[in-house]
Structure formats: C-alpha cells, structure tokens
Amino acid sequence: MADRVEIFEVGPRDGLQNEKRQIPTADKVALVDCLSAAGFRRIEVASFVSPKWVPQMADSAEVMAGIARAEAVRYAALTPNMKGLERAIAARADEVAIFGAASEGFSKANINATIAESLARFAPVAQTAREAGLPVRGYISCVTDCPYDGPVAPEKVAEVAARLDAMGCYEISLGDTIGQGTPARIAEMLDAVLDVVPAGRLAGHYHDTAGRALANIEVSLDKGLRVFDAAVGGLGGCPYAPGAAGNVATEAVHDRLAVLGFDTGLDRDVLLRGADMARAMRSP
Ligand code: HMG
Numbered sequence: 444m445a446d447r448v449e450i451f452e453v454g455p456r457d458g459l460q461n462e463k464r465q466i467p468t469a470d471k472v473a474l475v476d477c478l479s480a481a482g483f484r485r486i487e488v489a490s491f492v493s494p495k496w497v498p499q500m501a502d503s504a505e506v507m508a509g510i511a512r513a514e515a516v517r518y519a520a521l522t523p524n525m526k527g528l529e530r531a532i533a534a535r536a537d538e539v540a541i542f543g544a545a546s547e548g549f550s551k552a553n554i555n556a557t558i559a560e561s562l563a564r565f566a567p568v569a570q571t572a573r574e575a576g577l578p579v580r581g582y583i584s585c586v587t588d589c590p591y592d593g594p595v596a597p598e599k600v601a602e603v604a605a606r607l608d609a610m611g612c613y614e615i616s617l618g619d620t621i622g623q624g625t626p627a628r629i630a631e632m633l634d635a636v637l638d639v640v641p642a643g644r645l646a647g648h649y650h651d652t653a654g655r656a657l658a659n660i661e662v663s664l665d666k667g668l669r670v671f672d673a674a675v676g677g678l679g680g681c682p683y684a685p686g687a688a689g690n691v692a693t694e695a696v697h698d699r700l701a702v703l704g705f706d707t708g709l710d711r712d713v714l715l716r717g718a719d720m721a722r723a724m725r726s727p
C-alpha cells in the first residue's frame with residue numbers, strides 16, 4: 444500500500460485572506476462545502492483576527508455557521524489572542540492555531556508583537572484551548588526568509604518550534620511565507636527543527652512564489668514529514684508579507700505526491716472543482 448501523506452487544506456483561509464475584493468460569505472461557504480467532499484481530514488476555514496487588520500476574514504463566524512459540517516473533517520481557525528480564541532469557541536471551531544514567526548520584522552508587521560511578546564500571548568491561548576478540548580496547531584512564519592529582515596537562521600526556527608511544542612501544539616507548521624526557500628535551505632532548517640520536534644509533529648507550509656514549493660515538499664518528504672499545507676487553486680498569501688504570491692496549489696501537490704507514490708486519500712475531481720471555484724473568487 445502507498446505511504447500516506449496528508450494535505451491540510453488552507454485555501455478558505457490563507458488562499459482567500461489576501462483578496463482585495465470582499466468575497467461574499469455564501470461563496471466562501473460553497474467553497475468549504477465543496478472541499479468537505481474531497482476527503483480532507485482538516486480544512487482551515489476561519490481566521491479570528493482583527494477585522495481591521497484582515498477585512499476579508501471579518502465574516503469568519505458567519506462562514507463557520509453556514510458550512511455543512513462533514514463528520515470526518517476538522518474545521519480549523521486562526522486565533523492570535525484570547526479574543527480570537529473566544530470567537531473561535533463561539534463559532535464551534537474543531538481546532539485552533541496560534542501563529543508566530545522566526546523573524547522579528549515579520550512578527551511586528553503581522554501581529555504587532557515581538558517574538559517574545561507573541562509567545563507570552565500565545566501561552567494562555569494554547570492552555571485555554573486545550574482545556575476546552577481543542578487541539579492547537581502552531582505556525583512559524585519566515586522559516587528561511589523574512590520580507591523585512593532577510594535570511595533567517597535555522598536555529599531561530601528551532602527555538603520557536605521548541606517553545607510552541609512546550610505549549611502543547613500537536614503539530615507545528617513551518618511556513619516559507621514568501622516562497623524564497625530552496626531545497627537546500629529547507630533541508631538545513633528542518634535538520635535544526637528535527638533536533639527539537641519529531642517529523643511526525645511537523646508540517647510544511649510552503650508558498651510557491653518562486654516556483655520551488657514542490658521541490659521543497661520533496662526534500663521535506665526525505666526528512667520524514669508527512670503533512671503539507673496547500674490551497675486549492677494556488678491562491679493567496681499573507682497581507683503582511685509584501686510580494687508573497689500564492690500558496691502551493693493543492694491539486695499540484697496531490698499530483699506530485701501521486702507521481703512519487705504517495706496516497707493523499709483525496710478525490711482529484713472534487714479538488715479540481717474546488718480549484719475552479721477558488722480561482723473564480725480571485726480579484727481581476
Ligand atoms: P493590535 O492592534 O496590536 O491589537 O493587533 P489590540 O489588542 O491592541 O486590539 C486592537 C483592536 O483590535 C481592538 O479593537 C481589539 O478589540 C481588536 P478596537 O478597540 O480598536 O475597536 N481585536 C480583535 N478583534 C477581533 N478579533 C480578535 C481581535 N484582537 C484584537 N482576535 C492583532 C494585534 C494580533 C489582533 C493583529 O495584529 C491581527 O489581527 N493580526 C493578524 C494578521 C493576520 O491575520 N495575518 C495573516 C495570517 S498569518 C499568515 O498568513 C501566515 C501563515 O499562513 C503561515 C505562513 O505562510 O508563514 C499562517
């Protein structure tokens with residue numbers, strides 16, 4: 444039997460959050476409902492951040508309320524602080540994510556906090572979430588390069604990973620936020636992180652800005668990672684990471700994994716339908 448690799452679908456959140464045109468809530472709900480039939484175990488649907496910072500995600504509670512929940516799917520949400528967590532719990536998110544960075548410049552630009560301040564802020568969020576029975580995922584942005592500070596040291600990524608791990612994150616997603624990582628540098632970064640967190644609790648989250656995301660996934664597979672974040676249609680990017688183009692497209696990751704002999708358990712026809720829907724939401 445083929446080895447299993449899981450794709451964590453982030454299209455409804457990371458894919459759409461950067462769109463300039465306000466996408467109707469009903470369209471977001473329709474996209475999630477389509478994706479729910481694709482075979483994903485986890486879909487990131489919502490982001491309970493400040494609506495002033497990311498207006499596109501302001502209707503996250505309405506999206507969560509509107510979707511038809513599939514039994515097998517966990518619907519995930521970003522929660523930068525206690526207020527975000529309260530909103531996620533009220534919206535019945537199945538799991539939440541705290542999101543930090545390995546570079547100070549991006550941390551300040553994205554969440555208005557130094558790395559140390561952000562970790563202090565996340566600790567009670569993670570603890571309260573876990574007490575409420577919600578699995579907590581941790582993101583680290585800028586694992587190789589920062590749009591403000593330049594190259595990022597692998598040791599810094601490992602240091603933040605160890606802190607998120609100690610907070611009880613069940614998985615840590617390593618973000619090449621601006622898609623500048625090369626396979627060699629991703630491998631170097633992973634070597635440092637693997638000293639503190641095992642491969643089975645890591646995910647790769649590689650943006651495809653420079654067209655290297657699939658190569659970076661391949662080197663991560665060699666290092667033992669078996670979970671990768673992707674967005675149908677390859678939409679998205681972070682509003683606080685200038686020049687960051689799309690997430691790696693779920694359908695492209697699926698196809699590459701299939702060639703490499705990995706099984707994702709996903710229905711390709713449904714993925715392609717979702718990709719069409721997502722691309723139709725993109726601003727001209
Ligand atoms: P701040 O301005 O320092 O926060 O922002 P504050 O606590 O001073 O609050 C300011 C205002 O925001 C207040 O409202 C709060 O109530 C409100 P006011 O009194 O002015 O009317 N507020 C909130 N409202 C709703 N929900 C909340 C919330 N928190 C505060 N949770 C904050 C700090 C973290 C809130 C802000 O910086 C923020 O929302 N940042 C999020 C930025 C973001 O979402 N970026 C994209 C996601 S990360 C990403 O894409 C990377 C990733 O994909 C991995 C990768 O690719 O690397 C994950």
Ligand code: MG
Pocket residue numbers: 457618620648650680681
């Ligand atoms: Mg991202």
